[in-house]
Amino acid sequence: MEKRVGLQTVKLEKKPKILAATSIVGPKEGRGPLKDFFDIILSDDTNGKDTYERAESSMMYHAIKESIKKAKLKEEDINYMFAGDLLNQLASSNFVARDLDIPFVGLYGACSTMSESLGIASLIMDGGFADYAIASTSSHFSSAERQFRFPLEFGSQRAETSQWTVTGSGAMVLGLKGDFPEVTYVTTGKVKDYGIKDANNMGAAMVPAAVDTIYNHFKDTGFKPSDYDIIATGDLGKVGREITEKLLLEYGYDVRGIYIDCGEEIFDSNTQNTASGGSGCGCSAVVTCGYIYKSMLQGKIKRALIVSTGALMSTTSSFQGESIPGIAHGVTIEYKGGK
Structure with a gap:
């Protein structure tokens, strides 16, 4: 196990490159301090869809498609897509995978899914099992709120320790060549x-x-x-x-x-x-x-x-x-x- 360092860490030999990354956020996030760094800011958090869950899937779909385009690749070039979300049975990610011609591995790490998907994609590539892979995840304030807390119409008062679920999706395309992070x-x-x-x-x-x-x-x-x-x-x-x-x-x-x-x-x-x-x-x-x-x-x-x-x-x-x-x-x- 030469690649293992200590008890929980792996040092990657091939050092997978992040060829492209795309971030999509909702209107509230687009008014925040980091607004200048996001690729796409939605004007409507339904993104033209008839449900918040479909809106969430559409964000991930477009983040992945845009990242593939930026990397100058095609769907068939990607060996694996690693993705997950907060909804029951990974609904957002599964429906995105349905519309993409990419082998799919669904992950659930709750809000840790970005580094989980990026880490697993990198390990797979370092092991020689893929030339290109995608790591992605998403969440939506309204879809998460009504699944985990209260109906949106309830209008519950928030505690000082509470947090606001981000409406957004990120996707990264990993490869093995080029001058990239x-x-x-x-x-x-x-x-x-x-x-x-x-x-x-x-x-x-x-x-x-x-x-x-x-x-x-x-x-x-x-x-x-x-x-x-x-x-x-x-x-x-x-x-x-x-x-x-x-x-x-x-x-x-x-x-x-x-x-x-x-x-x-x-x-x-x-x-x-x-x-x-x-x-x-x-x-x-x-x-x-x-x-x-x-x-x-x-x-x-x-x-x-x-x-x-x-x-x-x-x-x-x-x-x-x-x-x-x-x-x-x-x-x-x-x-x-x-x-």
Whole structure:
């Protein structure tokens, strides 16, 4: 097992390249602080469809198609598509795969799905099983809200710790040749559960998994926070980001100054009424495919650690009084080029 580094990390030899990335967001996200980094901003969060679920699928479909086009490839060139979402039975991803002529592997990692799909796609390519692969995910405020919380018409009041599910989709096309940002390490996370049951405080529920994955990534690789230009968790929000910083400091890792949370960055909570920040599969997807990927191409970021975070809950488990397990997967992306 020469490629394994430590207990949870794999060092990739072929270093799959991210040939293209596309981010699509809804109107609210398009008015946020990162609006200039998104490829497509919808004027209507139904995207011309008759249901929010169909709108979500349409976002992922167009993110994938646009990424393939940017990479100057065709559907038949892609060996695998790795994708998932928050809806029951991966409805959004399955219906996208139905309309694409690409072998499909459906994944469920809740909001960790961007780094999960990117990590698995990279491992498959490093193993010599594919020349090209796609990693993608999506979420939609309205489809997730009525599945996991309340009917949209209910208009429930939000707690300060609650988060706003991002309407968005991101897709990446990976290949083995060219001068592009490349995936160099994959740290697969473990499920962590510290007994939090409050569905309005998912950031705190996911923190243990995020801290564990980042800590073990450093331990496995020997990297220090200073070896990275940016470390980004997926959707812990303001509350979760603050706890993560404190816990990592207790482990001896001071990530302040280079650490961001995608959920905190995507919205202006003061003006957009998003409480602790954004959440959802699309949160880390659009920030990674938009802000981080484009900043790497511009030479502003040389090495990034993307740690998408997921709350492994369901409506059934919550009603039964179960706690909320968390998961986080880490992917290192490096690029020595740039303008």
